[in-house]
Structures are given as C-alpha cells and as structure tokens.
Amino acid sequence: MVRFSDFRVFFLLAASLLIGVTAGFSQTNYSLSGSPHFKIEGGSSLHDWAMISEKGVGQAVFVLENGQFKSAKSLSISFVAETLKSGTRGLDNNAYKALKTDKNKEIRFVLKELTGKGASLSAKGDLTIAGVTKSVSFPVKMSAAGMKLTFEGSLETRLTNFSIAPPTALLGTVKTEDEIKLSFKSTFQPTL
Template sequence: MRIQLLKCNVICSTRADMNTVTREFLIVIVAFTLLSGLMPQSTTIAYKISPESKVWVEGTSTIHDWTCGATEIKGTVELTFGTDMAPAISAAQVTVPIKKMDCDNSTMDRKLQKALKMKDTPNLLFEFESATTQDAAVADSFEVATLGYMMIAGQTRRITVTQYLTERVDGTIIFRGSFPVSMKDYGVKPPTALLGTIRTGNEVTVFFKFVLDPSRSNS
C-alpha cells in the first residue's frame, strides 16, 4: 500500500510539473504571438527613377557661367516604410550617361565628353551607402543626409549629400538636393576653348530632382 501511495505521489507530482510547464509554455507562445502582432511591420519597395527626374551641372568660366543637363537618367531607389513619418533609403544607384549630357552647345558637349573620359567610362555613377533622416525646416519635408560613392572619369570618391524628401498626395516621392564637385579630385582637367584663353572653373555644382512614381515600383 505504501509503495502504491509513493508511486502515485511520484506520478502525480510529475504530471503536475508537466502541466505547469505546458501552461507556462503556452503562455509564452500566446504572449509572443500577441507581441508579434503589435510590433511594427516594415515594407521595402524598389522604385525606378521617373523620366520626370532631372540632373544638371552648373559651372563657371572666364567669360560666363554654363549649365549642362542630363537628358537621360537611369537608376533605382529602395525605400523602407515603417512607423516613422518618413521612409528610409535602404539602397540606391543612379547612372547618367555622359553622352546624354546636353550643354546647349555642341562644342561644349564634345569638350565635356573628352574631359570626363567618356570613351573609357561612359557613365557618371552614384552608389548609396547609408542615410540619416530628420525633420527639415520646410513643412512636410524631411532632410536626408546621405553617404555614398560618386564615380567620375573612372575615379571614385566618398561623398556626403544633403537632400530633401517630400511626398505628394498621389504617393509620388521626390528627392531634391545638390552637392559640390572639384573636377581635379576626379582627375578631370577643366575644359578650355580658344587655345586656352577661355577656361572653365574647377568647382562645379551638381543639382538633382529625383521623382519616384508609385506606378514604377515593384509593389
């Protein structure tokens, strides 16, 4: 009789312990499931840069200022949407064919193509590394400090670009900004004309407006 009672006590105790463990395990599973449902979900969307986008370069010379604009821009931008007010850039690459840079002057076009070594490196290229987003002074706009790599004439340099993000009512996202470029940093000799009597300045500024259209995304 004592043996049976002892055996029952052991078995009952073991079953009670197992039931306790099972209940605790179920509680953990339920809690994890509930928390997972409450955790913010993020979505990443890859956009193709819209034809509405613009890139242009402004520079100086010994006689007048000049501007060259890109008639073709290629690239993609990946944005991650979460609980933050602004989407975060997770990846980006922008390519501008040098052949598609138009200076409204055929002579300047040729000199620019030669200076940028178009035959060896036919594209201007920017590749994204990282970005930090914060509220901008302008209403409904966000300031995005972007780090990346700029390739010009076969030379690559790490640059910082400050751009501003806005979103239209239709969901279109726009990035605007500019950054300075020293041609000599990329081994580019500033173009000249008339036997060197007309010289362009070494410092230029690149301006851009990238339009990301929801209809041109992978969503």
C-alpha cells in the same frame, strides 16, 4: 514548476507583440520615374556654363511605415554622361573629352546611408564620374505625393577630385574653373 502550457502562452504572446510591432513596416521596390533632372554648373574665364540631362535609370528599396517613408535600404541612380547638354556643341564635346566618355559612359551614385527625419535628410554614398569613385555627402529634401517620392539636392565639388583636368578652349585662352556644382531632382515610384 513551469508547465509546457506556460511556455506556449509566453511564445504566443511574444510572437503577437513582434507581429504587432513590425506589421506597419514594409520594404518596397521603387524605380526612377518621369524625367529626372541632373545639372552640372561651373564657370570659366569667359562665362558661366551649365549642362543638363533629363534621362537616367534608378532603383531603390524604401522602408515604409503605414505607407509613409521611413528610410532607404538601398538606392542607385545613373545616367549616360553624353546625355548632358549645354546647348553649345563645342562646350559639350570639350566636356565629353574631359569626362572620358569614350571609356566611362555613365555617371553613377550609390547610396550608402540616408539619415534625418521628415523632409530634411542627409545622404552619403559613392559618386562615380569619369571612372573615378569618391565618397560624398550632401543634404537632400524629400517630398511625397501619394506613393511617389521626390528627392532634390546639390553638391559642390571639384573636377580634380575626380581626376578631371579642367578643360580649356581657344588655344588655352579660355579656362574652366575647377569648382563645380552638381544638382538633381528625381522622382521614384513603386515598381509594378
């Protein structure tokens, strides 16, 4: 015959095991800190080019175990497209026109899944450029300094994947190549 006290002992034992298993885990809100680095590189019939932005906003919820990064519950990051600068006004203006920045102000990435262990991870998510959203995946390196987490990676894609016509200049004599490389380095810190 099972007694009520047996159920109580079983319940207390199960509860203490559950608490012991989850006690080391926590979900922590993070935000983008410092100066992020976003870069778009490509080529043309005249020369290679690059545009860099060091401004952006981002939020994330990371799962930590005993203060160590375990996984990402969510992450989104965006920056204003017109903060991308090449150092050449004409190139910048052609790029903004191609990116349709008058209607699509931001470039945005929303993480859907982060897999892997340690410093070598793989990210999957939705990347929005010029108002077009595409599913992308790419390798990511992660490093930690105290509670700050830095993510670094790159993705090779095409302008036409985002319905962007490669820009031309000088009456069409200079043509931008379709292939581009997107790279980033961004640091997140706990939200106060």
